[in-house]
């Protein structure tokens with residue numbers, strides 16, 4: 012309850028900050044609306060008594076008052092809506108922006124990679140929409156509070172016993188609250204199923220998977236699974252709805268009994284001559300209003316509770332991210348590398364899991380070198396790379412950059428000095444030059460810089476063939492947008508990685524998996540020349556994860572990862588001579604090409 016009121020205050024404060032005038036006008040309109048309803052009941056009493064007494068003038072005036080109140084009740088709410096509608100939209104926008112900030116506000120990516128947190132983000136994304144109704148709920152609730160106060164006062168004047176009426180309104184409130192808890196629990200429990208169903212839906216409707224769905228004849232299977240998940244979800248939700256409805260009905264029943272008793276009480280007063288007929292009309296009208304007020308209050312409280320929960324989740328996320336603040340950033344970011352990067356007995360376990368993914372990694376990446384990482388799927392190559400990007404911190408050991416512990420280097424500066432290209436690259440549906448240019452934001456408008464990066468990624472041909480070249484709008488989201496193939500998107504992602512000309516580390520994690528081996532070979536042969544030149548000047552290191560040994564063999568240092576361990580490291584010739592795992596894998600691939 013306190014949380015709910017708290018979030019009401021937060022919401023009002025949020026609106027107040029967006030627009031004071033509109034918030035004040037909305038509040039004033041809604042409040043005058045709430046005074047009008049009980050006043051109408053009072054005017055009805057006046058009208059009845061004047062009519063019974065044969066006072067034509069009084070009855071006429073009372074009638075006009077009733078009409079005026081009715082007009083206020085019917086129209087002011089509408090005007091208020093106009094005033095707060097826009098505010099609600101702005102509130103929603105603000106919350107969405109805060110969510111974007113929060114989702115990306117942490118150093119690491121754990122909350123997006125772990126299912127229990129991903130669930131929370133998912134629920135939050137939905138709940139945030141409630142904020143739009145939230146302002147209405149707060150305004151309506153404050154107006155209800157005033158209305159209930161006036162109604163209570165008038166009822167007390169008729170018969171103090173009638174003041175018990177709002178008391179019988181408590182059971183529906185409590186039951187309503189319980190009902191909401193039942194529903195929320197059900198929603199939280201069904202979130203994983205809903206998420207999977209959504210994934211299946213995307214699989215079944217997106218262009219990418221369409222080919223595999225047809226060839227493997229998976230349409231029915233996906234549909235079956237989707238159906239099964241929804242069946243399970245709706246079944247669970249339906250049961251929760253039934254239970255919640257039962258609870259709510261029980262609460263309302265208590266109130267209904269109280270209402271009937273109240274009416275009987277006033278009627279018996281009137282029969283006994285202690286009250287006028289007008290009082291009976293007043294009491295019946297007011298009691299009916301109490302009923303409306305209570306059910307409105309209950310449903311508004313539900314809305315507010317949901318918002319309170321969304322706020323609580325928000326705060327959870329804020330706290331979670333604040334708690335994950337990295338180590339004190341008390342060491343400077345090197346400008347150049349003179350020694351290189353050293354993995355000092357690094358071990359790693361993904362948070363919340365108990366499997367050690369990397370163990371006892373001792374590794375030197377010399378300044379100015381190009382390093383290739385090879386190993387089977389799941390060996391731990393990408394994890395190694397994620398540690399270098401500091402998406403996660405090592406569970407044990409340290410990563411030293413020219414002798415300085417990476418964990419103590421200011422994160423933002425470190426991120427500014429590395430560049431990355433990933434296998435699961437992002438598709439920025441922007442204008443081509445921006446899609447590449449975002450790789451180094453300060454230079455996004457610098458056409459020569461963007462062109463040079465595209466050239467380094469050997470994507471110039473691709474861009475030249477686009478209808479508007481660098482100015483072409485990319486992506487299916489636009490009618491005029493050009494849709495690229497996976498390989499073409501990947502080349503632009505590589506261009507993005509090439510935007511920063513002299514990074515301390517360029518990390519390429521299977522960035523050309525969509526290219527053929529020959530194209531990849533040519534690309535890196537040309538790239539490596541440039542990288543060596545830059546490497547000699549700044550000590551910058553290129554780390555490349557690849558499965559193509561024709562590319563890998565060009566590297567100065569090859570690191571072989573197997574099952575979370577570095578099993579071999581050295582230049583191609585030395586590793587071949589050693590006749591270990593590398594020689595074996597290399598031999599397999601080489602013979603396949605003969």
Ligand SMILES: Nc1ncnc2c1ncn2[C@@H]1O[C@H](COP(=O)(O)OP(=O)(O)O)[C@@H](O)[C@H]1O
Pocket residue numbers: 124125361364368386387388389390391392393394395
């Ligand atoms: N976000 C994650 N949470 C938990 N385990 C993960 C996560 N990402 C990868 N893993 C596990 O870590 C191991 C190494 O994965 P990864 O480094 O991606 O392998 P590679 O890039 O060599 O194919 C795998 O067993 C994988 O299942």
Ligand SMILES: [Mg+2]
Pocket residue numbers: 392393394520
């Ligand atoms: Mg990988």
